[in-house]
Amino acid sequence: MRPGFFNHLLLISQFELKRAFATPRGLLSMLTFAVVWYFILLYPLRFTADLLVEEKGVIKGFSFFDFIGFHSLQNWTIPEFAVFWHFALILFPLLSIMLAADQTCSDRERGTLRFILLRTSRDCLFFGRFTGMMLIQTLLISAAAFGTLALVLYRDTALFSPALSNLSAVTVNLVLAILPFTAMMAVLSARVKSARQATTWAVLIWTFLAGIISILAYYLPAFSVLKYLVPGYQLSDLAQLSEWRTLQLAHIPLLQSLILLAFGRWIMARQPL
Amino acid sequence: MKPVIIQCQHLNHVYSGKAALSDLSFELESGEPIGLVGPNGAGKTTLLSILSGFLRPTSGAVRLFGYPPGATQLIGKVSALPQDARLDPSFTIIEQLVFFGRLQGLTTQQANLEANRVLEAVALKESGHEKPLVLSHGMGKRVAIAQALIGKPALVLLDEPTAGLDPVNVRTVRSIIAEQSSGTTFIISSHDLTELDRLCQQILLLEKGVMQSEKIRVKDQQAATRFITLQMEACPALEVMAKFQVLKGVLHVTNPQKNEFIVEYSSDTPVKMDLQLMQCINDNHWHYRQLSHGKTLEEKLFF
Incomplete structure (x- = not known):
């Protein structure tokens, strides 16, 4: 019996998971990720969290974090997750641009996509690779978040329940935050010839689009609505929110992702392979 | 009468303003291998790419078994050896063949058996656990032919299957085609006319994107x-x-x-x-x- 759309989606995304976690190249990337997060958790995150804990109620009316513009850190129940949130909001979108850059481009250039396309539709291939990349990143976000949870429990095991709630909030929100970045890389990967080109274009588009829209909005405020087109536009606002309140801006990455995926699908359907 | 497997009507394809295929109209029936010949740039690879669903024609209609190229109904029924396509270097050959089999609707166990069967057919069973990069050009070509045979498709499009192969490998490819052609119709694009002469009963000639009006029968017993x-x-x-x-x-x-x-x-x-x-x-x-x-x-x- 011929498998349906979702079966193909599952098979293709499973194959991408295998690429990330069961091939030497994938394992090397995972090892690098683990080392980077080990040092983030061990030094900046732990020290900042300790500072936040010590500062609470010590000097009334003055806060070092207010002074440096990170007042929002104090709105979190668990300081470790407050710091994790700020680090992750920068690191995971950047990681997404690098990790998701090669969703289809090198396989298309090598001709490998042709072998797959003899057995599945272009839609399944495009969305299957995107889903696979989202699953990989979700696992990485969860791993980093569980590392933070371990750090919290090492300090005080009584914080398990609120820490678990914080962990869920940051994981869900980070997955939402990286959605448009991964979708943008899926679009670029469907069009360009290599992962390097995709990353370069992503940085250029991101920088210039944001710059041009800001200039337009300065002279004609009506154009400020175009800011919604820039992936990650909401990240600075998101950093000011804490815990489940971060979901207030969830509609922005969801809408951006839908638009980008529809565009990517359109390119994929017309692209010679 | 044999069933029509390919129908092309007024097929055109243009690459950057240059016509690669011009108003191609023909029908092909299932049966003995069919050769597709023509000089370099005649449009052979373009035609096979359109039939395989890798390329959209600029205009015209194409039907394989009554469906447009790339339709899900053709999965497992139509397969191809794309020219110069290479397997993913990150995975072993058997892993990729099993993956292809799974996409064609086979269970993991069936896909494993089928992957081993096609590798055996191309005399490369012992290389299944190697990665594609360690294979020679000839072995890589045979693996690419092996993937085209997964699930015993009814139609296989082979683009230059013997290009760059040594005589021993050419003979191997020829015997694979001869063995499988009882249940599969092969369309073979090649410059090796001796090869096509041996394998095919019917030849299509493409020149400058135009299909020559008559299909050439290799054995013309009825002529005066x-x-x-x-x-x-x-x-x-x-x-x-x-x-x-x-x-x-x-x-x-x-x-x-x-x-x-x-x-x-x-x-x-x-x-x-x-x-x-x-x-x-x-x-x-x-x-x-x-x-x-x-x-x-x-x-x-x-x-």
Whole structure:
């Protein structure tokens, strides 16, 4: 019996998971990720969290974090997750641009996509690779978040329940935050010839689009609505929110992702392979 | 009547303003392997890419088994060896073949069996756990042919299956096609006319994106005149032609290449022409290398 759309989606995304976690190249990337997060958790995150804990109620009316513009850190129940949130909001979108850059481009250039396309539709291939990349990143976000949870429990095991709630909030929100970045890389990967080109274009588009829209909005405020087109536009606002309140801006990455995926699908359907 | 497997109507494809295919209309039936020939840039790869669903035609209609190329109904029914396509270097060959089998709807166990079967068919079972990068060009080509055979498809499109292969590998590919052609129709694009002559009963000729009006039958038994092609050892060409010309039933003798003669004769000649020629060669103490009925494919197509 011929498998349906979702079966193909599952098979293709499973194959991408295998690429990330069961091939030497994938394992090397995972090892690098683990080392980077080990040092983030061990030094900046732990020290900042300790500072936040010590500062609470010590000097009334003055806060070092207010002074440096990170007042929002104090709105979190668990300081470790407050710091994790700020680090992750920068690191995971950047990681997404690098990790998701090669969703289809090198396989298309090598001709490998042709072998797959003899057995599945272009839609399944495009969305299957995107889903696979989202699953990989979700696992990485969860791993980093569980590392933070371990750090919290090492300090005080009584914080398990609120820490678990914080962990869920940051994981869900980070997955939402990286959605448009991964979708943008899926679009670029469907069009360009290599992962390097995709990353370069992503940085250029991101920088210039944001710059041009800001200039337009300065002279004609009506154009400020175009800011919604820039992936990650909401990240600075998101950093000011804490815990489940971060979901207030969830509609922005969801809408951006839908638009980008529809565009990517359109390119994929017309692209010679 | 055999079922029609490919229908093309007014097919056009344009690459950056240049016509790669011009108003192609033809129908192909299932059966013996079909050859697709033409000079470089004639549009052979473009046509096979459109039939495989890798490329969208600029205009015109294409149907394979009644469905457009790339339709999900064709999964497992149509397969291809794309020119110069390579497998993913990150995974072993068997992992990728199993993945392809799973996409075609096989269970993991069935896909494993099928992957081993096709690797055995191309004599590469022992290389299944290698990664594609360690394979030689010939082995890589055979693996690419193996993936095209997964699930025993009804139609296989082979783009230059023997290009760059050594004679041993060419023979292997030829036997694979011959063995599988009882249940599968192969369409083979190639520059190797000797190869196509051996494998195909029907040839399509593409020139500058235009399909020549008539499909060429390799064995033309019904024609009014017939041909014999003779490869001779070193011999006096003019004398040979003169002696052959006076044999009973001979209409015309040509010498297209050094030591090669094509004898055209009337099909209703009562005597066996091959025996007459042998007798003549023997009487004159000449030596021949090869005698074959009909013209070579090269002669048929291009001269």
